[in-house]
Amino acid sequence: MTRSAQWLYGWLLLLPAAVLLALFTHYPAVATLWHSFRSTPKGSRASTFVGVDNYAQLIDDPIFWQSLTNNLWFALGTIPLSIALALLMAVWVNGKIAGRGFLRLAYFTPTVLPMIAVANIWLFFYTPEYGLLEQITGAFGLPAHNWLGSKNSALPALMVVTVWKEAGFFMIFYLAALQQMSPQLAEAAAIEGASRAYFFRRVTLPLLMPTTLFVLVNAVINAFRLVDHVVVMTRGGPDNATELLLYYIYEIGFRFWDSAYAAALTMVLLLLLGVVALLQFWFLERKVHYQ
Amino acid sequence: MKRSTLWGWFVAIAVTALSGATLAQAPVEISFYYPVAVGGPITKLIDQFAADFEKENPGIKVKPIYSGSYQESITKALTAVKSNDAPTTSVLLSTDMFTLIDEEAIVPFDPLIKTPEDEAWLKGFYPAFMENSQTGGKTWGIPFQRSTIVLYYNKEMFKDAGLDPNRPPATWKEMAEHAQKLTKRDASGKVTQWGVQIPSSGFPYWLFQGLTTENDVQLMNAAGTETYYDKPAVIEALQYWMDLTSKYKVHPEGIVEWGTTPKDFFERKVAMIWTTTGNLTNVKNNAKFDFGVAMLPANKRRGSPTGGGNFYLFKQAKPEQQAAAFKFIKWITSPARAAQWGIDTGYVAVRPDAWATPVMRKYVAEFPPAAVARDQLQYAVAELSTHDNQRVTKALNDGLQAGLTGTKSAEQAMKDSQREAERLLRPYRK
Numbered sequence: 001m002t003r004s005a006q007w008l009y010g011w012l013l014l015l016p017a018a019v020l021l022a023l024f025t026h027y028p029a030v031a032t033l034w035h036s037f038r039s040t041p042k043g044s045r046a047s048t049f050v051g052v053d054n055y056a057q058l059i060d061d062p063i064f065w066q067s068l069t070n071n072l073w074f075a076l077g078t079i080p081l082s083i084a085l086a087l088l089m090a091v092w093v094n095g096k097i098a099g100r101g102f103l104r105l106a107y108f109t110p111t112v113l114p115m116i117a118v119a120n121i122w123l124f125f126y127t128p129e130y131g132l133l134e135q136i137t138g139a140f141g142l143p144a145h146n147w148l149g150s151k152n153s154a155l156p157a158l159m160v161v162t163v164w165k166e167a168g169f170f171m172i173f174y175l176a177a178l179q180q181m182s183p184q185l186a187e188a189a190a191i192e193g194a195s196r197a198y199f200f201r202r203v204t205l206p207l208l209m210p211t212t213l214f215v216l217v218n219a220v221i222n223a224f225r226l227v228d229h230v231v232v233m234t235r236g237g238p239d240n241a242t243e244l245l246l247y248y249i250y251e252i253g254f255r256f257w258d259s260a261y262a263a264a265l266t267m268v269l270l271l272l273l274g275v276v277a278l279l280q281f282w283f284l285e286r287k288v289h290y291q
Numbered sequence: 292m293k294r295s296t297l298w299g300w301f302v303a304i305a306v307t308a309l310s311g312a313t314l315a316q317a318p319v320e321i322s323f324y325y326p327v328a329v330g331g332p333i334t335k336l337i338d339q340f341a342a343d344f345e346k347e348n349p350g351i352k353v354k355p356i357y358s359g360s361y362q363e364s365i366t367k368a369l370t371a372v373k374s375n376d377a378p379t380t381s382v383l384l385s386t387d388m389f390t391l392i393d394e395e396a397i398v399p400f401d402p403l404i405k406t407p408e409d410e411a412w413l414k415g416f417y418p419a420f421m422e423n424s425q426t427g428g429k430t431w432g433i434p435f436q437r438s439t440i441v442l443y444y445n446k447e448m449f450k451d452a453g454l455d456p457n458r459p460p461a462t463w464k465e466m467a468e469h470a471q472k473l474t475k476r477d478a479s480g481k482v483t484q485w486g487v488q489i490p491s492s493g494f495p496y497w498l499f500q501g502l503t504t505e506n507d508v509q510l511m512n513a514a515g516t517e518t519y520y521d522k523p524a525v526i527e528a529l530q531y532w533m534d535l536t537s538k539y540k541v542h543p544e545g546i547v548e549w550g551t552t553p554k555d556f557f558e559r560k561v562a563m564i565w566t567t568t569g570n571l572t573n574v575k576n577n578a579k580f581d582f583g584v585a586m587l588p589a590n591k592r593r594g595s596p597t598g599g600g601n602f603y604l605f606k607q608a609k610p611e612q613q614a615a616a617f618k619f620i621k622w623i624t625s626p627a628r629a630a631q632w633g634i635d636t637g638y639v640a641v642r643p644d645a646w647a648t649p650v651m652r653k654y655v656a657e658f659p660p661a662a663v664a665r666d667q668l669q670y671a672v673a674e675l676s677t678h679d680n681q682r683v684t685k686a687l688n689d690g691l692q693a694g695l696t697g698t699k700s701a702e703q704a705m706k707d708s709q710r711e712a713e714r715l716l717r718p719y720r721k
Contacts, residue, residue: 042393043393044395063689127551130558130560138481141479143481144482146544146545146546149492149544149545149546149547149548150544150546151696235492237492237493237546237688237692238545238692238693238696239693239698240689251685254369254370255366255681256679256681256682256685257394258682
């Protein structure tokens with residue numbers, strides 16, 4: 001094949017992927033940036049250039065700051081917990097215990113359920129008076145509590161639902177990585193007299209670092225992406241206690257149709273995730289050992 | 292597969308598609324989004340209406356599309372409008388009228404109302420329901436599933452507490468006192484039965500409007516450009532609602548969920564509930580005890596907001612689709628069908644002549660609670676409706692939820708809501 005034919009062939013092979021990437025990632029990002037500097041078109045009133053007005057509105061908006069804080073607490077609450085839980089479960093079901101297959105199934109079931117279904121099930125759990133949690137706490141004589149209806153317990157309640165759903169998913173990755181580890185390592189450690197905890201800390205964990213990096217990136221994305229349960233369970237309430245950034249963008253963009261302001265908010269989210277991704281890869285690159 | 296076979300399939304599919312398209316041109320197809328905000332087999336009833344209409348009108352095909360709650364429906368409808376895929380008509384909140392006009396999504400019904408019968412039909416609706424349907428001298432919405440808030444109460448619990456089961460509370464003071472007698476606690480002090488429950492999830496502004504109307508104050512002006520959230524009488528109304536929890540201890544703490552409030556009533560967890568009359572048939576079918584329905588208690592006067600959905604006509608629909616949709620809307624709001632819809636759900640039949648039909652008279656004679664919401668219409672006011680409606684009501688909803696969860700005082704919450712509403716409505720005051 002001639003040089004130019006080869007070059008053309010290469011580009012044609014790349015074309016489908018490049019088109020999809022450009023259409024669904026790069027073009028929307030650039031278009032959003034452009035729209036964030038203009039006003040919202042209303043009916044026959046076209047949009048005009050307004051400079052940084054939308055960003056000024058953003059800084060003045062208490063609900064935006066509330067949703068950002070909520071999201072950061074949400075990330076802090078769900079990421080370490082779901083990863084730790086996933087690791088623990090993976091280590092436990094990796095060993096040769098009876099009913100191991102059933103246990104793995106039980107841990108993975110929350111993941112295969114759609115989030116909307118999960119949210120509705122947990123809505124029943126949290127219902128005051130006759131929900132499942134109320135019945136359990138009532139049996140122990142503990143006082144009743146409106147989990148989703150009070151400001152300090154609504155967000156933690158949603159965090160529990162998220163961890164419950166995500167831990168099984170991350171467990172699968174850890175399980176795969178654990179099973180790839182050579183059994184000779186464990187044998188060598190046993191011969192040398194290393195304790196199980198020492199082996200776990202100095203051998204298993206570092207070897208799991210690639211998986212941990214992957215799981216961490218996923219968990220961070222999910223902390224900002226998963227708002228289905230907010231839609232079903234609290235709709236941002238009570239009084240914006242469970243308003244997450246993506247849900248706020250959805251409300252502004254599709255309930256209030258203020259598309260310019262939603263574009264500005266989206267740029268903030270994009271920037272935040274970009275910075276977090278950069279930090280993750282740069283910081284953890286040093287700690288990751290690929291075999 | 293061989294090239295020729297592939298071509299053969301392609302031609303066959305193309306011919307079928309083209310012939311299908313020409314066949315489909317004969318009947319006019321109208322689609323409409325409808326929300327479900329109350330319990331009961333609403334989807335089945337709507338589908339039955341569509342089928343009956345198609346039988347009587349063979350040239351028209353009706354496609355009802357369920358679209359969630361009222362808030363989800365307006366989102367869905369506006370999304371469809373913006374992607375040039377609008378439905379022909381939709382049942383949306385009567386209060387979304389200004390938003391729909393601003394987005395240039397709907398057209399008024401006036402050009403279609405030409406004959407004297409049509410004009411008589413338009414005049415035949417209850418004026419209270421037309422308040423949220425007309426502006427600027429034009430009619431933008433036709434009332435369909437309209438309601439007022441009513442008080443449902445458990446007559447058995449009244450008897451147990453030594454109260455007269457045929458005398459529901461008529462004033463705020465009475466409601467608080469009755470509720471105190473009806474609230475039961477077990478040995479550890481935990482409440483097993485609440486006296487009264489007013490839902491505050493999703494759209495607390497509607498139930499709050501019941502309290503403000505009873506305190507003789509309006510929340511907005513008729514043109515939808517001003518709100519009065521921080522008037523003293525409004526703050527008083529919020530204080531009464533908060534007092535039910537904090538002072539009288541007869542109302543659950545925090546936010547009460549709208550969707551599960553009727554179920555709480557069936558499960559005997561609460562003696563009195565405030566909810567839409569649209570839940571009446573749902574309560575009738577599921578409450579296994581003697582219950583009563585009453586108008587909301589008065590403070591300075593009786594009152595309730597109207598609520599519910601109107602039919603709107605979309606601009607993007609073709610003229611023959613609009614004419615077909617208008618026919619459907621006239622058919623579904625005719626006295627016989629309005630009466631049937633009212634009986635099957637509990638929504639207030641939207642025209643006085645529907646209440647005069649024999650089937651409705653018989654129903655009311657056997658089941659007097661069905662007429663309570665209609666009798667309350669004389670005290671009813673227009674529902675809160677302004678430009679940028681969803682956002683301006685969210686400002687009020689947030690303030691109410693802040694007050695009810697104890698995060699802000701009633702005065703602070705309402706002042707903050709008013710500030711936010713002013714900011715949003717300023718561009719509309721020019």
